[in-house]
Amino acid sequence: MPWNVIKVDKMLDPNQQFRGGVFHHSIPDGRIGADIRISPSEIIAEPSAEALSVMDPSEIARMPRWVIPLSECQVDLGGASGRMVFCRNKERDLTIFCEERGFAAVLGDRSGGMLSEQLHLVKKRQAGENHRFRFWLTVGAVATLLLGVIGYYSVLAAARLAIAAVPISMDEKIGSMAMQTIEKEQKLAADHPATKFVTEIVDRLKPHAAIPEMNFKVIVIQSSEVNAFALPGGQMVVYTGLLKKAETGEQVAGVLAHEMSHATLRHGLQRVSQSLGIVAAIQFLIGDAGGLLALGSQAAQTSILTSYSRQSETEADLEGARMLHEAGLDPESISAFFDKLKKEDGDIPGVLVWVSSHPLHEQRIESIAKFKSTLAKKEYGPLDLDLDTVRKSLQ
Amino acid sequence: MDQRPPLVSSYAQATLWIPRMPACDLIRSQSLNFQYLSTFTTMQYDLVCRPASTAVRFALEAGESITCEVGAMIAMSSGITVETTSKSRGGGGGIMKGIKRMFTGENFFLNHFTSQQSQQTLLIGPTLLGDCIHHPLRSGSMVVQGSSWLASSSSIDIDATWRGFTSAVFSGESMFWVKCSGTGDLFLSSYGAIYPIQVDGEYTVDTGHIVAFEDTLQFKIGKAGKSLIGSFLGGEGLVCKFQGQGKLYCQSHNPPSLGKLLGPKLKPR
Numbered sequence: 001m002p003w004n005v006i007k008v009d010k011m012l013d014p015n016q017q018f019r020g021g022v023f024h025h026s027i028p029d030g031r032i033g034a035d036i037r038i039s040p041s042e043i044i045a046e047p048s049a050e051a052l053s054v055m056d057p058s059e060i061a062r063m064p065r066w067v068i069p070l071s072e073c074q075v076d077l078g079g080a081s082g083r084m085v086f087c088r089n090k091e092r093d094l095t096i097f098c099e100e101r102g103f104a105a106v107l108g109d110r111s112g113g114m115l116s117e118q119l120h121l122v123k124k125r126q127a128g129e130n131h132r133f134r135f136w137l138t139v140g141a142v143a144t145l146l147l148g149v150i151g152y153y154s155v156l157a158a159a160r161l162a163i164a165a166v167p168i169s170m171d172e173k174i175g176s177m178a179m180q181t182i183e184k185e186q187k188l189a190a191d192h193p194a195t196k197f198v199t200e201i202v203d204r205l206k207p208h209a210a211i212p213e214m215n216f217k218v219i220v221i222q223s224s225e226v227n228a229f230a231l232p233g234g235q236m237v238v239y240t241g242l243l244k245k246a247e248t249g250e251q252v253a254g255v256l257a258h259e260m261s262h263a264t265l266r267h268g269l270q271r272v273s274q275s276l277g278i279v280a281a282i283q284f285l286i287g288d289a290g291g292l293l294a295l296g297s298q299a300a301q302t303s304i305l306t307s308y309s310r311q312s313e314t315e316a317d318l319e320g321a322r323m324l325h326e327a328g329l330d331p332e333s334i335s336a337f338f339d340k341l342k343k344e345d346g347d348i349p350g351v352l353v354w355v356s357s358h359p360l361h362e363q364r365i366e367s368i369a370k371f372k373s374t375l376a377k378k379e380y381g382p383l384d385l386d387l388d389t390v391r392k393s394l395q
Numbered sequence: 396m397d398q399r400p401p402l403v404s405s406y407a408q409a410t411l412w413i414p415r416m417p418a419c420d421l422i423r424s425q426s427l428n429f430q431y432l433s434t435f436t437t438m439q440y441d442l443v444c445r446p447a448s449t450a451v452r453f454a455l456e457a458g459e460s461i462t463c464e465v466g467a468m469i470a471m472s473s474g475i476t477v478e479t480t481s482k483s484r485g486g487g488g489g490i491m492k493g494i495k496r497m498f499t500g501e502n503f504f505l506n507h508f509t510s511q512q513s514q515q516t517l518l519i520g521p522t523l524l525g526d527c528i529h530h531p532l533r534s535g536s537m538v539v540q541g542s543s544w545l546a547s548s549s550s551i552d553i554d555a556t557w558r559g560f561t562s563a564v565f566s567g568e569s570m571f572w573v574k575c576s577g578t579g580d581l582f583l584s585s586y587g588a589i590y591p592i593q594v595d596g597e598y599t600v601d602t603g604h605i606v607a608f609e610d611t612l613q614f615k616i617g618k619a620g621k622s623l624i625g626s627f628l629g630g631e632g633l634v635c636k637f638q639g640q641g642k643l644y645c646q647s648h649n650p651p652s653l654g655k656l657l658g659p660k661l662k663p664r
Binding site: 021023029030031032033034048050051053054078079080081082084086095097099133 | 531533534535536538556578593608609610611612613614615616617638639640641642
């Protein structure tokens with residue numbers, strides 16, 4: 001094989017010089033750059049021309065050449081690159097080192113394989129050490145990740161438990177704080193047919209809420225967005241866009257039941273405490289306090305209070321369905337509304353605000369239907385409220 | 396060998412702009428009797444205002460040139476020209492080396508200061524408060540932590556070297572380091588004090604405290620104590636272990652710790 005032939009030819013060049021260096025106590029600074037040759041029996045290093053050029057003439061005269069007999073040479077690998085070959089004499093007070101390619105091969109060749117055996121052992125040992133270190137680093141990284149995941153879920157769980165101990169008045173305070181940030185100019189008057197309509201639905205559903213004594217209030221805001229949300233403490237906002245979009249009063253009741261459930265299940269507070277809990281946990285681990293303050297101020301904003309996890313959405317769906325059932329309304333009117341939205345305006349993004357933040361609607365429809373089947377059979381009456389009048393008043 | 400007048404004679408010129416730094420008063424009296432720190436070096440330099448806010452003052456003769464980190468120049472005489480390129484003076488490198496250098500935390504460009512007249516002075520200093528040192532590079536190469544390279548003779552090649560992914564992720568050190576090779580003078584800066592260590596065998600340095608080390612030293616990441624958990628609880632975490640024989644420069648403070656201390660106290664924008 002030609003490749004091999006070339007290599008062997010090069011290796012056997014008796015005058016091949018390598019650039020390297022020497023460590024010896026006789027050298028000022030202890031180290032000097034050297035040209036290295038390997039004779040059949042010795043490694044010979046002489047100060048390189050470069051090194052001599054910057055040396056005091058009196059010192060040059062004192063510079064010897066350094067020799068290590070191959071028979072007593074001990075080799076090692078190291079250096080910044082990990083590929084530098086170090087040759088030491090028996091007393092280990094003289095070191096000749098070289099990083100050049102081919103040096104190790106020539107060394108092995110000249111020593112009749114003895115030194116390449118040694119180098120091979122060193123390489124094997126170092127590879128083993130690296131391997132072990134990498135193994136433990138991986139174990140460490142995986143353990144840290146695992147702890148992080150466990151920590152995350154325990155914080156979430158702890159936050160849920162902690163909420164139970166917080167009085168409802170806390171929800172109300174946070175809710176009214178957030179309510180102040182909502183634009184009031186677009187709010188419809190209390191005697192507007194739309195406001196009366198939603199208030200009546202809320203009054204109808206109220207006795208069946210998980211926390212009936214909660215102070216439910218609902219306002220209607222003039223906006224083309226199809227959206228509705230509940231704040232902690234029971235304050236709700238319905239956009240006129242949603243009322244225009246709804247086909248029946250039952251569908252509006254479905255949305256409201258869902259939103260009321262968010263309030264009674266205290267999802268807003270849960271969300272805040274979870275994010276605060278996670279930030280607090282991060283702060284404990286890393287020691288950064290700035291983020292906590294920033295998040296605290298953010299928590300008062302509506303966005304964080306009204307965007308829930310999928311789990312919370314599903315919970316609110318089922319609790320809403322329960323409320324509707326007990327109020328004598330069809331629980332499936334929750335699914336009916338967003339089913340209609342999805343079908344009609346699937347490609348208009350603005351319309352999908354209420355739906356997009358919610359779980360996959362096929363899953364929701366399914367889980368609501370499943371839940372309905374577990375409920376006692378009941379004749380559902382219609383909601384005897386006139387949505388058409390409301391919609392006309394909004395034109 | 397050197398027929399030039401000693402730097403002291405050109406000192407009067409240099410003092411013209413030194414007195415503005417009050418901390419230098421004490422140092423000035425000392426530097427009057429300074430001599431060449433190394434008999435080898437052909438470059439005349441003086442480390443002023445040591446050790447807390449060190450600057451390097453060069454006395455350049457006509458045609459002499461020095462390569463500096465971008466932004467390092469504090470002041471200079473009128474007879475010095477500045478050339479900014481991504482190449483080393485010797486013509487080595489180019490755009491690729493410039494890009495590689497950026498990964499180390501250094502700048503894409505290098506500034507070459509060339510004296511057009513005799514007896515010109517150039518004053519350069521690092522970004523962070525701290526010391527500077529001179530390292531005569533005689534053979535082989537020096538591996539320098541990104542931001543510690545300050546200046547070097549134009550004969551020295553400045554390149555980036557890959558230090559490995561693991562060490563970067565776990566030690567917080569840079570993935571690339573600056574590799575200076577050739578024969579000439581190297582000026583390194585530190586955050587805080589700088590101290591040289593002649594390693595023979597093994598030596599451990601906390602991450603972030605390394606300034607530079609010779610190519611004969613092997614650098615590995617390891618744990619400070621026997622147990623990994625203990626190492627972290629002790630606040631030392633992972634450390635850098637040096638093996639072999641050679642010179643190592645360490646700094647007394649480390650920039651990431653300062654960042655951690657100040658970062659959270661800054662107001663968000």
